[in-house]
Structure formats: structure tokens, C-alpha cells
Amino acid sequence: MIYTITFNPSLDYVVTMGKLSLGSINRAETETVYPGGKGINVALVLGNLGIPAKILGFIAGFTGQEIERLSHLYGGDCDFIKLDTGYSRINMKISADTETAVNGQGPSIPLEKLQRLMQQIDGLHAGDILVLAGSIPADIPDDMYEQILQRLEDRSIRTVVDATGELLRNVLKYKPFLIKPNQDELGEIFQVTLTTDEEIIYYAQRLQTEGAKNVLVSLGSKGALLIGENGTIYRQASPPGRLVNSVGAGDSMVAGFIAGYLHNGNMEEALRLGVCTGSASAFKDWLATKHDVSQVLLTL
DSSP: OEEEEESSOEEEEEEEOSOOOTTSOOOOSEEEEEEEOHHHHHHHHHHHTTOOEEEEEEEOHHHHHHHHHHHHHTTOEEOOEEOSSSOOEEEEEEESSSEEEEEOOOOOOOHHHHHHHHHHHHTOOTTOEEEEESOOOTTSOTTHHHHHHHHHTTSOOEEEEEOOHHHHHTTGGGOOSEEOOBHHHHHHHHTOOOOSHHHHHHHHHHHHHTTOSEEEEEOGGGOEEEEOTTSOEEEEOOOSOOOOOOTTHHHHHHHHHHHHHHHHOOHHHHHHHHHHHHHHHHTSSSOOOHHHHHHHHTTO
């Protein structure tokens, strides 16, 4: 079974307009509401690809109820922990002449609720996959990802970590199966600007020496690079298409890679499906369906 954790899920309120004028009243041309959060996105896309995944995390208030309802509506299998106070956050995404986002803070997560999450994690079995994706709220320990991976150590559970900075780097000693920084995030870890494939490969390999087994580096419109556990380097270009919405594309890449890997363990095929799934989501308003991915695959 695959599990994803989203510590701070959201309702994503997405509006489009021709131009955003600061200091003025702006009127939306279209508006939609989606369940948001990297772990939720990964699980929903996996479900779209026919692979069951259970969504773990925390929700609160009427916004949390709507996150759960919409996640179910889009095929998600949720096992959220409900908080007694506060409200799950609302993130506003404005697509106009430029993309603008305003992200809410989210509720406080008390210690006893964190302990319940740890009990859920203790229930995982050998062969399961756990995806940790996104940031963690400011009021919980900043080593939370480390605590989780330490808890899973030597239990034959593969972990996938999509996080940034020290949150990512500090878990490498627990040898996650896959990490997925993008090009800029990889550079930020080492405080360098990366422009060539050779530079990206060099620094991705440095993360391997720190413990990561497979390093998937997303390159935006240029596709992705994968440095495999066996040392093989794979490169996949992006398929042709028009960018509509970048939100969720990286999460979709993670889901596609996992789906491809689980099919037959072939890293090259997993990378190809990952890039096509990420692109399929980027080419539409929201997350890709299996049909969307199939259509994109035909263009390669």
C-alpha cells in the first residue's frame, strides 16, 4: 500500500482574470475550488493511474471537512486526523497576466494529534511506500520528517521525500528510496546556481553520497534527470505542450514515477511516465487523469 502525508492541507481557491490590479477591486472570470497539498496531489494522481493510495494528514473546521469531501469526490482514500480547534487553510491562486498566490497558515497541531499520526505510521507493513511531501507547519518540530524516517528504519518500507532545504537534507541519513528536488531547490541546498546537466548531476550525486538512493531532479520545461541507485544517469525531455497551470505538476511527476516503477522496476520507464504525468497535469487546469497521461505519452 502507498501512503502519503500532508501536514498542512488546504482548500485551493483558483481564480482567473485578464489582469490583476493591486489596490483595486478585481473580478474573477472563472473560479474553482480543489483540495490542496502535495501529498493529496500525489495520492489523487496515483488513484487516477489505477494505484490505490491512502491520504494521511490533519484537517480542522469546515474547511477541513470540505478538503475531505473533495478528496473523496476525486477518488481519494482519506484517513485524516481531525483537529479539535482551528481551520484548515485556504490558499488563493490568481492566474492573470502573472501567477500570484496567497497561502494561509493553517491550524496548530497539538502533541497528542502528532502521536496519533505516529500510531498510523507504526501500522505500515514491509513493502509499503510512504510519501512525505511539502513543508511542515511552524509549530511542530522541525525534525518531524527525521522522526518519521527513523521510526521506519529497518522495516523494509520505501520512503519518498519531496521537500526543500534542510528538511530534505536532514533525512538523507535514513536512505530514502527517492527524493525529488527541482533544479533550483538542488542549487539552493548547496548555495550554487545550476545551469548545465553536468552541474545538476554532480550535485545530485552528492546527495546520493549523503544517503539518498535515487535522485529525481525536475527541470521544468526541460524534463527531468534521474540518478539511479546503481549509478546510471537517465535523461528525459518534456513532451510538447502548452503550460496551463504549474501547481501539482511536480507532485504528478512523483506519482507517475512511482506508478512506473511499481509496474516492472524499470527506472527508465518510471522516469518517462513521471515526466509525462507531470506534463499532463501542467497542460490542464488541474491534476492529470489516466487518459490525459496516455495522450501525452503518444507525443514522445
